Amino acid sequence: SLISLTSVAFLLRGNCKHVRTKDSPPNICGFNLILVPDIKICRLVNVKTVIPMVQLLNWRRGLFPQTKMAAPLTLVLILSVTIRAVLFRSSLAELISERVEVVSPLNAWKRGLFCYYVLQENNISLFFQTPLVIYLFHFVVDYAEIVFMIVDGITAVALYLAVQNYNKNVFRKQKYALEADRYPHDCLELMRSPKEMHYIPLKVAMFYLLNPFTILSCVAKSTCGLNNAVMALFILSTLKGSALLSAIFLALATYQSIYPLTLFAPGLLFLLQRLYIPVNPCRSRFWFFTVQYSVMFIGSLLVIVCLSFFLLGSWDFIPSVYGFILSVPDLTPNIGLFWYFFAEMFEHFRFFFICVFQINVFFYTIPLSVKLKEHPVFLIFMQIAIISIFKSYPTVGDIALYMAFLPVWSHLYRFLRNIFLVSCVLLACTALFPVLWHLWIYAGSANSNFYYAITLLFNVGQILLVSDYFYAYLRREHHLSQGLYLRRKDGSEATLVLK
């Protein structure tokens, strides 16, 4: 990976040339209008901020820089494929494919193969995976490795394009806000420069493809990679503004594992925002589009479900896949919170707590949508993170998807409170998972509590990470409206608190 980093860095340096830094001639009619706040700002802010300010204003005319990023992306793809191919060929592949952190009963290749075999030989439908995935096995069973590598590549490219698109939008919005003088004047530090945003899509692709979690998941041939690809395509099609494709991919993701249902809200919010439809229940346009999007979503979901039914001729897969996800009958250890909790649960409280834990996943959608209705992409990130923390059979592949978004929020870094602690916790837990698993299962010198303790800590770490980003995002938004350097009534420097 060292080689990869240096090569990528080299390429990045090479591409810097394409970033235009020269002032373009002010030949747009809006120029004069902007000039006045321009001078005002320059007077108010210190010298350090002047240069980015000038840069920012220089970009007011053009769109987001469209530079050639295909080469570094290709390099990252080749590198990630190489790593995966090497791992597939090594003796580690079998070990990885049995790690409980990497595969869950729902997405293990072995179980899928088993279902496929049983269906093939005995014509018995038995499901840990959705019928479409099992039918996919029919075609890919011989080229599984290549298919999983391609799927990871598709996810990365989709995320890359989506983030590129998003950054363009963010930049455009920021530009309009700047032009309209909507930001307080001491917030220039918070403005995002095209230079820093330029590499974010590539970083996202790198974060996804070179994340050890993704690599493990891919080498284990976990069908989690497929789910991630569908989600990434959903994000891409949403950000590109294609309502139909977005609904179809959302339906596919929901069909794969119920939880992405919660992404309906951010998807809808984004599309509404894109069409400049205000989220206002009194407006008929809002309802019209909402109904339109829901019909597309439900329709495609129905089509997929019926397709599965016609493939198999029975509805058995509904209880055995979705019942399996919701009622958590399989208590195989994983990195989530469910397994030990329900292994130790008193039988008469079991149903109650299953309801509580499952509602917990879906619960945050509405308040988050209300709070973040202006920021649907951050809402998507939050939802994916919440799903991967609180879902019933989480694996590291789910974590990799939301972690890929972290570079998108790199501008929040200054507001993060305990990122160092959280990264240490996550790294330590990642290292301790196999150690304590070995002690419990193979050495017999530890018991289940050890592994459980690590899963708890890992989840606390993830929760802190996500809530930290949420905090930072809200705080930045607050600063953007209220100013960065706040003062108390008596003029002393103020501290911000949540009240």
Next chain:
Amino acid sequence: MAALSRKWDPLFVLVLGSLVFSCKGDVLKTSNDRTESISATKIEESSPQAADLGDLRQSDEAESNEDRKAFTPPPPNDQFQEEMVIRPLYSGDIYASFQFRTQWDTDFLHDGKKVSHYRLFPKSLGQVLSKFSVRELHISFTQGYWRTMQWGQPFIPSPPGAELWVWFHHTVTDVDGNWKELTNVLSGIFCASLNFIDSTNTVEPSASFKPLGLGNATDHRFLRYATLPREIVCTENLTPWKKLLPCGSKAGLAVLMKSEKLFHSSFHSQAVHIRPVCKDWQCTSTAWELRQTLNVVFDLYTSGQGKKEWSLFKMFSRTLTEACPLASSSKIYVDVTDNPGGELFDLSPSSPLISTAVVLGDRRTYSVYDLTKKETFGQLRSLNLLLRWKGESDDMLRPPLHAERYVSGFGLQKGEIHTCLYNSHPYRAYPVLLLDSLPWYLRLYVHTLTVTSKTRENKPSYIHYQPSKDRLRPHLLEMLVQLPPHSVTEVTVQFERALLKWTEYTPDPNHGFYIGSSVISALVPSIVAMDTNSTRDRPLFSSFFPTKEESSYFMRVYTEPLLVNLPTPDFSMPYNVICLTCTVVAVGYGSFYNLLTRTFQVDEPSAPLAKRLANIIRRLRGVPLL
């Protein structure tokens, strides 16, 4: 897919059909064979005896007639036979096998009327049969494992623990309901934990368990098979079993069944088999046969200070004084095949009656003691058979088929079940049916199934797999494997161990979970047929083609039960786990709730406490505040 399975159908039906017919024919035939040859050897003794007994019974009934003049009892249509076979085993152990057979010419199922008059047939079982429309019932309780390699083949094999398999009548609509009730009733009758049989350990084997009685039912929806490998068999199971005998343990062979001796043994197995059989040779109507068997292996060699001798008294701490008066025949057979000239051991008292029969594919010679005859008991009016070895016996002929099973792998995550099937026949290959019923908490990956014999893959010609359902249904794996001659065939399948809910573990979870035996059913080429040296006196015209009925016989082999460890949670801390996990969820909920409901505000420090107090006092005084 469907085409594939359909392609195999005819072959499968053929194979099964041949198995069923030959197996049934074989069982009936061997028993017929035995009775025939026995009756042939001493036809003159048995016939007056039977007449005597009939007279006796008639006079009994005449007496009861006088007592209750209102009834005219039907002519006796039931009969009872008791029999014991003693076989000295090559390992020095003694194998004693009791069989009690009650046959009743009635039909529980077809008659509209309720059968309410019971004579020899136990009423408790009869009522069960008619209430649950049972066609065939086989139940066995076994303590210990039958060591095929040391002891040869048992007369009636049984797996360790409890085994129950029942064929229901085809008119039964709710088979599962009947099965559930039946297991609970039998649990009461036999004082056993049969009530632990539920859907999680019941399977419907498609080929391995065919009806042994009349009727060619092949629809395995009416069959239920379950084993409880953990079941411990002891006195409380023996007592109700003995009570089913017409004479109880008061007379006849059953007096030997003292539990302190029977359970002080290497192997103990008691069973009840009920099936419909032909009433007569023409098979015009059916009769019900109840066979109670008890097999026991005594380790007298080590407990008898290295002296190889046994007697009835030594084995059972009892001697025989009479036959059961209700029995139409009561005999003891002692296997003297290895002692044709009396050079190997002495058997006293010796018996003039010798019977030969083909038992389990081998021609055996037995000394017969007829307990219904006074002279059997001699002067002392008690029969204490005594056998004293004089020389060392030769090596045992290896049984043609045996099997063993073990779990490989380490750790508590996964494992592999190996089943080794040994075909010791020098030149004959034969197919065997392997049945595995594994509990759901072993997640079996059937696609990893490999069958190898002689280092080559040996693809089973038929595989029936029924996947498990968590907490509902066990795995059922049946396959037809061709065993090459003189070979070991290894069947391996990988599994994963599940973590269960803490209430689903047994009280001793770290002891492990017992997994029931595999069942191997086969038509084994008999030793008689492979008898190539023509030293035996046989007419030349009989020996050219091997006769069909002797060529193979049905054999069932049970492997060892497995003991599999599963990962366990910490049983001592459900509260802690619930509290800690809920805390983590609450941390998530709390932090999101915080961020969702609160807004950022500038922190205005509140006045210090002294100032606030002073202000309160000032407010009371009406003075301007500080």
